[in-house]
Amino acid sequence: MKIQWLGTAAAEGWPAVFCTCEACIKAAQLGGKNIRTRAGAIVDDVLLIDLNPDLYAQKLSLGLDLCLLKDIIVTHNHGDHLTPLYIEFRKAVYYGKALPVIPIYGPYDIMDDLMPYKEYLEMHTVEAGDEFDTAMHHVTVLPAVHSAKNGKFYLIEREGKSFLYMHDTGFQCDEALEMLKQRVRHPIDVISMDCTYGPNPLPPNYTSHMGFAENIKLKERFMRDGVADGHTRFVSNHFSHNGHMLHEDMCKYMEPYGIEIAYDGMIAEI
Ligand SMILES: [Zn+2]
Ligand SMILES: [Zn+2]
Numbered sequence: 001m002k003i004q005w006l007g008t009a010a011a012e013g014w015p016a017v018f019c020t021c022e023a024c025i026k027a028a029q030l031g032g033k034n035i036r037t038r039a040g041a042i043v044d045d046v047l048l049i050d051l052n053p054d055l056y057a058q059k060l061s062l063g064l065d066l067c068l069l070k071d072i073i074v075t076h077n078h079g080d081h082l083t084p085l086y087i088e089f090r091k092a093v094y095y096g097k098a099l100p101v102i103p104i105y106g107p108y109d110i111m112d113d114l115m116p117y118k119e120y121l122e123m124h125t126v127e128a129g130d131e132f133d134t135a136m137h138h139v140t141v142l143p144a145v146h147s148a149k150n151g152k153f154y155l156i157e158r159e160g161k162s163f164l165y166m167h168d169t170g171f172q173c174d175e176a177l178e179m180l181k182q183r184v185r186h187p188i189d190v191i192s193m194d195c196t197y198g199p200n201p202l203p204p205n206y207t208s209h210m211g212f213a214e215n216i217k218l219k220e221r222f223m224r225d226g227v228a229d230g231h232t233r234f235v236s237n238h239f240s241h242n243g244h245m246l247h248e249d250m251c252k253y254m255e256p257y258g259i260e261i262a263y264d265g266m267i268a269e270i
């Protein structure tokens with residue numbers, strides 16, 4: 001299985017859209033892994049996770065062939081993860097030929113936004129606990145705890161390999177963690193976790209995202225539950241500039257905990 005993180009920022013990007021904070025200025029000066037577009041990922045070049053607003057820029061910078069896409073899965077209806085306009089460009093009028101209808105899976109409240117493009121899509125509404133097969137992968141739907149109340153995240157499996165892609169959820173997602181404990185028979189190969197807050201503490205009673213402290217606790221929980229083991233690669237992802245720590249510093253901070261820091265274009269081959 002080939003996993004590629006396309007974008008690794010929270011909603012506002014990093015450097016953020018309207019920001020002149022020190023972290024954004026430094027990221028712009030240093031470039032490279034410090035430049036983070038909005039979050040999305042692609043598995044085996046055929047399964048796209050989320051229609052993030054920067055997908056076109058990612059196609060250019062990473063040399064993606066989006067014509068290979070066979071399926072799309074969407075986590076939730078926040079604008080940094082769902083840009084329906086991309087489906088506009090499936091229309092035959094742009095190419096002089098019809099493109100195949102593409103299956104798209106997600107919670108019911110993404111479907112309203114996609115309705116204008118329904119003839120170009122095969123729309124599948126998913127609920128927590130559902131399992132389904134795409135062209136090449138087996139997918140399990142897990143319930144996120146997030147400000148978008150129907151948010152989901154996904155366990156993706158193929159030929160004995162597994163990838164848990166988990167963002168826009170708080171640490172308090174016990175229902176999902178329990179489902180994973182029941183269903184996962186072999187420890188997961190790669191786990192990508194929401195880390196919007198980076199080194200910052202979460203606001204009191206906040207359940208929508210995580211930071212380093214929660215990622216460390218989550219890794220411990222996964223190990224304890226037997227969902228992960230010593231071979232599992234743990235990756236923090238989905239960063240806000242408000243964390244202020246640049247890529248290299250985040251890597252140093254998380255290294256002792258055995259957690260990697262995602263960057264745009266990062267690939268894991270498992
Ligand atoms: Zn997000
Ligand atoms: Zn900033």
Ligand SMILES: [Zn+2]
Binds near residue numbers: 076078146148168
């Ligand atoms: Zn969100």
